[in-house]
Amino acid sequence: MKTNTLPLRLRNGAVKASENSITIGSLFDVSSSRQFSRAVARMAARKPSHAIIDLSRTRSVDSSGFGALISGLKRLNEQGATPIVVCANSSVRRLMDFAGIARTFTIVDRMSDARKAIAKAAADNAQGIAS
Numbered sequence: 448m449k450t451n452t453l454p455l456r457l458r459n460g461a462v463k464a465s466e467n468s469i470t471i472g473s474l475f476d477v478s479s480s481r482q483f484s485r486a487v488a489r490m491a492a493r494k495p496s497h498a499i500i501d502l503s504r505t506r507s508v509d510s511s512g513f514g515a516l517i518s519g520l521k522r523l524n525e526q527g528a529t530p531i532v533v534c535a536n537s538s539v540r541r542l543m544d545f546a547g548i549a550r551t552f553t554i555v556d557r558m559s560d561a562r563k564a565i566a567k568a569a570a571d572n573a574q575g576i577a578s
Contacts, residue, residue, distance in 0.1 A: 462486055468499035469519075475505050475512030483512070487519035491526040497568065498523045499561045502534040513542065520552050529553070529568060531561045 462482035463470040469486045471479060490498055500519065502508075508516070516532075523530045532554045534540055543549050555561050 464490065466490075466493070467495045467497060468501055470501040470503075471505050471512075473504055473506045475502070475508040475516070477509065477511040480511045480515035483515050483519060487515075487522055491522050491528070494526055495528050497565050498528040498530045499558070499565075500530060500532045501558060501561075502532060502536070502539060503558060505534065505536060505539060508539055508542065513546070517546065517548065520548065524552070529565075531555060531564055533558050533561050 462472065462479050464486040467490070469483060469490065471483065475483070500516070502516075520530045520532070530552050532543070532548070532552060533556070534543065534554055535556045540549075540554065543554060548554065553561075553564055555564060
């Protein structure tokens with residue numbers, strides 16, 4: 448599953464978006480949260496079946512970044528996409544667990560795990576259609 452990634456800004460808080468994934472840089476702050484929100488709006492308009500939010504490089508999330516993440520996940524879900532968050536940072540994961548994101552959305556440690564979850568969902572969906 449190859450995706451072309453388009454850089455929106457080059458700095459620590461860079462946000463990169465492709466057809467079905469959004470990658471956040473090391474800082475998810477007020478500046479990158481605005482970029483993230485715009486990338487989510489563009490992605491949601493395309494109505495993908497799944498969306499990967501890649502926080503694997505993210506070391507720090509401020510309140511605006513966290514708020515944008517929650518809003519973005521809800522928006523994608525409302526548009527029919529299945530959002531999957533990739534995050535291995537233990538402090539960011541604890542924050543998501545505390546806020547209840549882990550109970551509502553799929554969170555995995557690696558991008559390969561996200562791709563496996565997407566493939567499994569597609570296979571389950573195909574079996575449901577064939578039945």
